[in-house]
Amino acid sequence: MSKAVATADLDTDRNWTESEFISAAMEWHFSPATGSPFWLERAGSLEFDPRRDVRTHADLRLFPNVVNELREIPLEDLIPRGYHGQADVIGSYDSGGTTGAPKRVALLADWFERSLAWKSGRMDELGFPTGANWLTVAPSGPHIFGRLMAELPRMRGGIGFTVDLDPRWVRKCLSEGRAQEAERYAEHVVDQVASILIQQDIGVLVATPPLLERMTARDELIDAINTKVKVIMWGGAHMDPDTRYILQHEIFPNVALRGQYGSTMILGGSMERATSEPGDRSCVFDSFSPYTTFSVVDPVSHLDVAEGARGQVVMHHLSKSLLLPNNLERDMATRVAAPPGALGVSVADVAPVSMFEDSTVIEGVY
Amino acid sequence: MTSLLWTDTRQLDALGASGPFRASRSVPVVGVDGTTLAHLSLVPKLYIKRNLDALRRAHPMPAQERAQCLAAAGELFLGEVDGVSLREHELAVCRASGVAMPVVRRASLSIAESARVAEESVQQARPAGAVNDWRSGAAAGTVWVRKGEVFAVLAPGNHPATHTIWLEALAMGYRVAVRPSRREPFTPHRLVSALRQSGFGTDQVVLLPTDHDVADVFVREADLAMVYGGDEVAARYGARADTLVQGPGRSKVLLADGNHEQHIGTVVDSVIGHGATACVNASAVFVNGDAAGVAAEIARSLSKIPVRPPEADDAVLPAFGIDQARALEKHLRSRLGDAKLVSGPDLVAELPGGGAVLRPAVVLLDRADAPQVNIELPFPCVWVAPWSLDVGVDPLRNTLTLTAITPDEALLSRLIEEPSIRNLHIGDQPTYLMRPGLPHDGHLAEFLMRSKTVMRDLPVVPEQLRPKDMPCLIAKTNNG
Numbered sequence: 113m114s115k116a117v118a119t120a121d122l123d124t125d126r127n128w129t130e131s132e133f134i135s136a137a138m139e140w141h142f143s144p145a146t147g148s149p150f151w152l153e154r155a156g157s158l159e160f161d162p163r164r165d166v167r168t169h170a171d172l173r174l175f176p177n178v179v180n181e182l183r184e185i186p187l188e189d190l191i192p193r194g195y196h197g198q199a200d201v202i203g204s205y206d207s208g209g210t211t212g213a214p215k216r217v218a219l220l221a222d223w224f225e226r227s228l229a230w231k232s233g234r235m236d237e238l239g240f241p242t243g244a245n246w247l248t249v250a251p252s253g254p255h256i257f258g259r260l261m262a263e264l265p266r267m268r269g270g271i272g273f274t275v276d277l278d279p280r281w282v283r284k285c286l287s288e289g290r291a292q293e294a295e296r297y298a299e300h301v302v303d304q305v306a307s308i309l310i311q312q313d314i315g316v317l318v319a320t321p322p323l324l325e326r327m328t329a330r331d332e333l334i335d336a337i338n339t340k341v342k343v344i345m346w347g348g349a350h351m352d353p354d355t356r357y358i359l360q361h362e363i364f365p366n367v368a369l370r371g372q373y374g375s376t377m378i379l380g381g382s383m384e385r386a387t388s389e390p391g392d393r394s395c396v397f398d399s400f401s402p403y404t405t406f407s408v409v410d411p412v413s414h415l416d417v418a419e420g421a422r423g424q425v426v427m428h429h430l431s432k433s434l435l436l437p438n439n440l441e442r443d444m445a446t447r448v449a450a451p452p453g454a455l456g457v458s459v460a461d462v463a464p465v466s467m468f469e470d471s472t473v474i475e476g477v478y
Numbered sequence: 479m480t481s482l483l484w485t486d487t488r489q490l491d492a493l494g495a496s497g498p499f500r501a502s503r504s505v506p507v508v509g510v511d512g513t514t515l516a517h518l519s520l521v522p523k524l525y526i527k528r529n530l531d532a533l534r535r536a537h538p539m540p541a542q543e544r545a546q547c548l549a550a551a552g553e554l555f556l557g558e559v560d561g562v563s564l565r566e567h568e569l570a571v572c573r574a575s576g577v578a579m580p581v582v583r584r585a586s587l588s589i590a591e592s593a594r595v596a597e598e599s600v601q602q603a604r605p606a607g608a609v610n611d612w613r614s615g616a617a618a619g620t621v622w623v624r625k626g627e628v629f630a631v632l633a634p635g636n637h638p639a640t641h642t643i644w645l646e647a648l649a650m651g652y653r654v655a656v657r658p659s660r661r662e663p664f665t666p667h668r669l670v671s672a673l674r675q676s677g678f679g680t681d682q683v684v685l686l687p688t689d690h691d692v693a694d695v696f697v698r699e700a701d702l703a704m705v706y707g708g709d710e711v712a713a714r715y716g717a718r719a720d721t722l723v724q725g726p727g728r729s730k731v732l733l734a735d736g737n738h739e740q741h742i743g744t745v746v747d748s749v750i751g752h753g754a755t756a757c758v759n760a761s762a763v764f765v766n767g768d769a770a771g772v773a774a775e776i777a778r779s780l781s782k783i784p785v786r787p788p789e790a791d792d793a794v795l796p797a798f799g800i801d802q803a804r805a806l807e808k809h810l811r812s813r814l815g816d817a818k819l820v821s822g823p824d825l826v827a828e829l830p831g832g833g834a835v836l837r838p839a840v841v842l843l844d845r846a847d848a849p850q851v852n853i854e855l856p857f858p859c860v861w862v863a864p865w866s867l868d869v870g871v872d873p874l875r876n877t878l879t880l881t882a883i884t885p886d887e888a889l890l891s892r893l894i895e896e897p898s899i900r901n902l903h904i905g906d907q908p909t910y911l912m913r914p915g916l917p918h919d920g921h922l923a924e925f926l927m928r929s930k931t932v933m934r935d936l937p938v939v940p941e942q943l944r945p946k947d948m949p950c951l952i953a954k955t956n957n958g
Contacts, residue, residue, distance in 0.1 A: 216792075325524050325527075328524065328527075328528075352522050353502040354503065354521060354522045355524045356524040357502075358525055358528065359524070362528070461502075
């Protein structure tokens with residue numbers, strides 16, 4: 113049985129059903145005429161026929177997790193042939209690179225625009241102002257977060273101010289025991305933030321949680337944010353529920369704190385659910401279904417956990433520009449029911465694996 | 479009698495500057511018998527930073543008020559705090575830490591007493607030339623002042639009486655942030671609650687339970703900090719001038735007066751006094767003479783100690799979770815080498831109600847410079863080695879407390895002068911003895927206070943002529 117999918121298309125908006133959408137995507141990515149060299153090459157070694165056997169979101173789990181191969185393949189191999197060599201490529205974007213060499217994906221213009229339009233729509237629901245200036249404190253590259261955010265003020269009628277940052281340098285400093293160097297770098301970033309926040313009229317502030325925390329160490333920044341900023345959008349790293357509670361209720365009581373959670377590997381992020389109860393410390397993220405979706409699985413058996421239970425997050429991306437199912441993230445989250453009509457599940461209270469097991473994941477500024 | 483306490487698992491909230499805070503994240507506090515005794519809130523880094531800022535902004539209370547509130551808090555500690563009676567509290571401490579009930583009870587009394595005399599005890603450390611109040615000094619002299627304003631304590635969970643020390647920081651006017659251990663957070667929680675109910679503002683003393691990975695934030699953000707730990711912690715923080723490390727104890731007894739059999743009681747007390755879990759418990763004994771005979775005698779005396787659950791009125795030995803007890807025994811055996819385990823053979827004694835007690839271990843070494851003399855374990859475990867004057871003081875170095883039983887005054891003088899021996903007890907004075915005013919690792923005030931030279935051209939104002947509300951200039955500078 114297939115459930116209705118509210119908005120879905122590979123090319124144009126259509127009222128797809130789940131199986132229509134998944135089947136159309138399989139057809140696109142595995143037809144010799146339209147699929148990418150990467151997937152067509154692997155099709156023969158799969159123990160199933162994607163075009164015949166993959167018809168539901170659950171069937172995506174038949175695919176192996178191929179993200180590790182994205183560390184070394186030529187990027188052109190990921191681009192579906194159906195674009196006939198005319199794909200409008202915004203650029204190459206990288207995963208964090210915390211575990212070994214970075215994984216790379218291509219960001220294509222059609223997906224970029226679709227994803228931004230969706231984000232902007234969610235921002236309307238979340239009460240983001242239009243016509244406001246933005247300050248985005250995020251890497252301009254190679255991660256996708258800063259690139260997506262830099263486009264939004266243009267779409268929403270404000271001026272985009274940016275401060276760049278290099279999270280890999282921070283992680284490198286920390287892993288080499290040079291915490292003081294990381295500290296200096298972070299203060300250097302906050303100095304740049306201060307200059308813009310104090311001198312310019314900023315209505316939306318985009319920052320990573322560690323940098324946001326760092327900003328709260330300066331009273332003049334707290335004052336500037338409370339006076340000018342309407343919405344703080346955080347993303348790019350985890351924020352624990354209590355830190356979120358303290359930031360929202362004690363430090364920035366009149367500023368809306370809104371989160372997004374995503375990954376370069378799904379070419380974007382999910383947005384915080386607008387209907388969170390006040391006082392509820394949980395933060396639920398809804399994905400851009402049917403294109404980007406989540407599963408939550410048991411870390412050992414990799415089977416779906418029950419609703420309300422915690423498990424490891426699996427991300428899937430399924431659009432015209434890219435097929436990347438079953439990407440097991442190093443995050444834990446609580447499984448929450450997705451909105452009606454959406455595929456997969458929503459996730460709440462995302463936290464790094466290290467908070468629950470005793471491994472050491474270095475997070476740093478990003 | 480206590481069923482109510484355990485069926486409804488307690489929540490131990492953080493006690494922050496803006497009141498109690500129940501975090502979304504918590505860890506269970508698990509008793510040695512495996513039962514969950516409470517859930518301890520774990521606060522994030524941002525919460526710590528904001529609280530330390532609040533402490534820094536707060537003004538200390540006047541000295542006399544601090545002393546009164548401390549005494550009142552000590553008294554309250556022995557009564558009912560947050561609806562928990564002293565008996566209930568002591569049972570929780572005992573089950574969580576495994577420290578024997580009689581030891582826990584003595585620790586409660588010692589906490590109350592330390593709170594009562596904290597101010598007096600601090601005064602023992604004041605340099606003879608310094609005064610407390612600049613107005614009572616000469617035209618030129620030194621005033622004893624705080625080196626900073628915010629003191630952080632990364633507290634241990636091995637023994638409830640370790641919390642007596644930081645009470646002195648409150649007496650000095652420091653605002654204090656305590657990070658409790660996850661193993662036994664009950665004592666500092668009760669103590670901070672009692673202090674607040676006795677007049678200390680919420681911005682004077684806070685309890686901030688956290689994960690291990692944010693412990694560094696305390697050291698970084700507070701003005702001065704005190705951390706407890708083994709060699710690793712000492713190596714990490716030892717070089718920092720703003721951090722006082724309470725490292726390994728490696729307390730020792732030297733038997734060198736030829737009458738060893740008369741001092742076995744002192745050795746045994748040094749090993750098991752205070753519950754055998756403290757840094758002041760002896761972990762090595764050096765014998766000028768028949769070391770094997772002394773080891774056998776110590777083992778015989780220690781073997782008479784009954785195995786009892788920690789909450790028993792006649793308990794002496796510390797208890798552990800069964801896995802930890804086995805791991806400790808395994809570790810000890812892996813380090814034996816050529817040494818001979820005189821006691822035994824079974825060290826782990828399982829308790830019927832869960833958990834286990836480790837029986838005392840006495841190990842005979844064949845030379846004073848054997849590396850094992852530095853092994854300190856959290857149960858009665860003592861290494862006995864032969865010693866003679868030819869060997870010299872080398873093996874006696876790096877010692878928190880040395881009980882030296884010898885008539886040799888030249889040797890005693892050398893031991894007094896040896897910098898790495900931090901306390902010397904001469905004669906039948908067990909290593910664990912301590913009391914307010916006679917600190918076991920120097921006065922905390924030596925770390926927290928200093929003398930400030932004050933010279934002035936104004937005449938001293940006689941006390942009776944001073945206006946009552948004359949502001950204290952030292953406190954006023956804290957405004958900045």
